[in-house]
Amino acid sequence: MRRAFAVPALMLAAPSAFFAAFFLAPLVVVLIASFTGVPHPKSLTFTYYVQILADRYHWNVIIVTFRIAILTTLCCTLLGYPVAWYLVRLVHWQLWRRLCVVLVVVPLVTSNIVRAFGWMVLLGRNGLVNRELMDAGLTVHPLRFLGTELGILIGMVYVLLPFSILTIGNALARVDAACEEASADLGARPVATFWHVIFPLTLPGVAAGGIIVFTLSVSAYVTPALLSDGRISVLSMLIFQQYSSTFNVHYGGALSIVLLAFTLIMVALANRVSERRGSSI
């Protein structure tokens, strides 16, 4: 009996210790810091939370942060689904599929900063995008991308799209072909089969990809920082400022906890929705 417990306990000990030391402990430190600081470093206070949640500017930043994250998630899902469909369903040539998957994954191994700079060049006043738009006669004056939410959105979707494609592709590949045949056999046209069988069966994958993209985009720093051109702030940028420039760990901590709390609420909501719809998988 004892042995039966000893082995799994030992196997769990190392990851548990690692998790506690490098994940839980820092979080606790941040949590404690967020509730202290005024009037002196060790006194308990809600000052920073009040400062954040009672202030319009902060609410604005929170709303911008989550608006960009939600739009990024939507765009990634809407763009990722057809790409995943193409890779899983339409490509029959194994070599080309592998090459495509490599092309999807390769951006993930290059630096975020390099990619953000790339977009700065492309999206600038005289960048390639504006030049093409003007050459095509779609616009007379160069459009502003840098420093707009659209610019940040473009950069974020580009960075996070692979996560959507890979998770949705995985879900698509798992759909039992026999279920589709059964649907056609029962008189469903291909579009009906998609909406009634394929899409519901991939919904857990879509939700999982969405949650990954959402959490990554809500906490993204490099892409919004570089593409905001100093005009737009998201929470991660405020947090970075507090820790790196003003060295106010209490204020920065409170901002971090606010971000974490809002993110958890959103993820919990998404989980509930996908659980209800996809519970039967």
Place this chain on the structure above:
Amino acid sequence: MSTLLTIDTVGKRYGSHTVLDNIQLDVREGEFVALLGPSGCGKTTLLRLIAGFVEPDYGRVKIDGQDVTHLPPYRRQLNTVFQNYALFPHMTVLENVAYGLRREGIPRTEANGRAAEALALVTLAAFGDRYPREMSGGQQQRVALARAVVKRPKILLLDEPLSALDMKLRKKMQLELKHLQEKLGIAFIFVTHDQEEAMSMADRIVVMNEGRIEQIGAGTEIYRAPATRFVAEFIGDANLLSYETSTTGEIRLAVQAFATPVMHSNVPKRGVAVLRPEHLQVVDSTAAQSNSLCQLSGVVTDIVSVGSHSIIHADVSGHDIIARAMGLPSAAMRLGNVVQLGFDPSDLHLIGDCA
């Protein structure tokens, strides 16, 4: 009864591999047809071709007089019970069964009512709210059946629907399926590799091998008079002995240079004679002569008793001959004993070489 399904000289190849070769088959209304053959014989491809999942390279498929060769599955008036049931895991049992009706545009309440009726038909009326994963294999099988018959198709295709069930349940389902088919009057086309299953359920059996139809006929007919060597070996046990006819018209079996009287006027010159084990009996030679039985003498090499009958393997001049005797083995049947195996020459079935 009129012809419901016509398969007119259909063929299909994948690369250099011929899966179906010149298939011709008619299925009448309300008929129970089994497609029987070893794995890879093309029976499942033929079924998928009827359902519309496979298009033939040549030939046509007609249902009720309408050419459906190039119609997609969702426009054909037939339904399928898939091998692994292919139930929709994200829908309840009732939703699964109502699915086909809903896709026809039938309102939800009516569709659910008819689905509940179909579930009652397979004695699962109380299970509508469950999900497929909460049910046993046998129950899932019934759900698949209810889902396929709810639209009252004229033809129901069944792709080895019983292969995943254990022996006892399978026997039970065989009877149930047969009764359901009689009750509904739907034509069943049933794919199986189990010859007993085919014999016990089907009105007609289509024996297939390597993409070709070897023989079509009632179970008893196929058993009694197999058209080819393959059919003789595939359906039941058989002793195959090569023969030729002598100038005087006698049949000479290769085994023990043995001659029997002529039985038919137009017997193929040479070929194999099929002798079923149950037609061979262990006799003593005097009794054999008085009953005008032919005899083979051999040495008993193996006895297998399964209670209700015994199977005797005998070495007859180098040929392994199988005989089946009712009941437990008698005293004469002992390993190493020389026995006389008698048979009535009219029980021999001859298959010509060119067949």
